[in-house]
Amino acid sequence: NAGVTQTPKFQVLKTGQSMTLQCAQDMNHEYMSWYRQDPGMGLRLIHYSVGAGITDQGEVPNGYNVSRSTTEDFPLRLLSAAPSQTSVYFCASSPHRGSYNEQFFGPGTRLTVL
Amino acid sequence: GQQLNQSPQSMFIQEGEDVSMNCTSSSIFNTWLWYKQDPGEGPVLLIALYKAGELTSNGRLTAQFGITRKDSFLNISASIPSDVGIYFCAGQDGINAGKSTFGDGTTLTVKP
Numbered sequence A: 001n002a003g004v005t006q007t008p009k010f011q012v013l014k015t016g017q018s019m020t021l022q023c024a025q026d027m028n029h030e031y032m033s034w035y036r037q038d039p040g041m042g043l044r045l046i047h048y049s050v051g052a053g054i055t056d057q058g059e060v061p062n063g064y065n066v067s068r069s070t071t072e073d074f075p076l077r078l079l080s081a082a083p084s085q086t087s088v089y090f091c092a093s094s095p096h097r098g099s100y101n102e103q104f105f106g107p108g109t110r111l112t113v114l
Numbered sequence B: 001g002q003q004l005n006q007s008p009q010s011m012f013i014q015e016g017e018d019v020s021m022n023c024t025s026s027s028i029f030n031t032w033l034w035y036k037q038d039p040g041e042g043p044v045l046l047i048a049l050y051k052a053g054e055l056t057s058n059g060r061l062t063a064q065f066g067i068t069r070k071d072s073f074l075n076i077s078a079s080i081p082s083d084v085g086i087y088f089c090a091g092q093d094g095i096n097a098g099k100s101t102f103g104d105g106t107t108l109t110v111k112p
Helices: none
Strands: A005-009 A010-013 A017-026 A029-036 A043-053 A054-057 A064-066 A076-078 A087-094 A109-113 B006-009 B010-014 B017-027 B031-037 B044-049 B055-058 B060-067 B071-076 B085-092 B106-111
Touching: A005 A087, A010 A017, A017 A029, A017 A087, A043 A064, A043 A087, B006 B085, B010 B017, B031 B060, B031 B071, B044 B055, B044 B060, B044 B071, B071 B085
Parallel strands: A010 A109, B010 B106
Antiparallel strands: A005 A017, A017 A076, A029 A043, A029 A087, A043 A054, A064 A076, A087 A109, B006 B017, B017 B071, B031 B044, B031 B085, B055 B060, B060 B071, B085 B106
16 A cells, blocks of 8 residues: 555745645545644644545635545645745545544645745 | 644653653543654654543553543653654544644654
């Protein structure tokens, strides 16, 4: 199993550009999430999904869109990039096991918006 | 929203020393998790706690789920250089594993 994969690893955008961060998992996990990590801070939840076709907002959803058309993929779209979106983005997945709630994280995408 | 206060923010210790860090919350959690993040990587789960009062060990790591369900601590005994990294606590208030609240992390430096 490759686990959770994210592409690209690094990206530089200009203000106003749009792009999609890709996330895929091959563990057949129901739950997937997107977090951003800013220097000296923990991970803040952007959007999450409990299954194909179902998404919901997290703590910091503004400026981001998601969709979940398949179990495996959960792309994150930046609609019009702003310097405040410079961050490291992590995708995570977890199985639905009731009380067993371990999340598996991808290696991250480091995004700089100029 | 829910907030987790994690302390200390950073620690500089000598190899062989024991380490203790904790998290407190303004609200109750059903699950407490502790993760470690190495530089340039995503967090990896160390210990998961599911019951108030639970004490769980994983090698040199020990974590406890506070009785009030609003706090948790992590101890590392006899630290070694590879313990260097950022340690995060995370809380979950339901069975939706996609929705965790994370602390701001404790950065651990171990001097050989």
